[in-house]
Amino acid sequence: MQIQFTRDVLSDTKEILYHKGESAHVPTSVGENLIFNKAAVKVLPRNYVERLKAAAEEFAVSQPPAKVEWGIHKGSGDNVIAIVARCSRPMCSVLRYDKSPTPWNTIPVRNVPSQRFDPALIEFHHSCGANPERIPADVLKRYAAEKNGEQIEVTPDMGIFHKIVNFVGDSNKHREIESAPRK
Numbered sequence: 001m002q003i004q005f006t007r008d009v010l011s012d013t014k015e016i017l018y019h020k021g022e023s024a025h026v027p028t029s030v031g032e033n034l035i036f037n038k039a040a041v042k043v044l045p046r047n048y049v050e051r052l053k054a055a056a057e058e059f060a061v062s063q064p065p066a067k068v069e070w071g072i073h074k075g076s077g078d079n080v081i082a083i084v085a086r087c088s089r090p091m092c093s094v095l096r097y098d099k100s101p102t103p104w105n106t107i108p109v110r111n112v113p114s115q116r117f118d119p120a121l122i123e124f125h126h127s128c129g130a131n132p133e134r135i136p137a138d139v140l141k142r143y144a145a146e147k148n149g150e151q152i153e154v155t156p157d158m159g160i161f162h163k164i165v166n167f168v169g170d171s172n173k174h175r176e177i178e179s180a181p182r183k
């Protein structure tokens, strides 16, 4: 427990162990003994209490309604067009999707076969407690239109990466990529 000394506390050899006014964190059994002997008073952990009080006040204020703002965003560096969304409540979730606007099949990876992926089934999951919601149909439609005219800027690094990935040697076969083997 945290205590504050109300008088000097001396050792058996009359050395001052604690000065009057000094605070210390001591085992509860020791602290209660000192308090009983009127050598100290218990100190409430003020910062902790204040923090709880502030938090209580903060949470007492009713939350604004959760509203997801959906938008189509064009990346400033690479011009990649993506659906972006965020909740109106602070500290809630965000969503970003930049793949095909229509259903597509994933590339088989090792033992995981190709799977159908439908962007219309993507859900925005709130961490604020509101119910999950899907990408609105009109947003998907607008996204499809914008994605159609997308012109991605490829950085030199990505260009080199694509060259390596697509390189065909004397065997006239693409190199095997461990995570996504080509058939």
Ligand SMILES: [Zn+2]
Pocket: 066, 087, 088, 089, 092, 093, 126, 127, 128, 129, 130
């Ligand atoms: Zn939310």
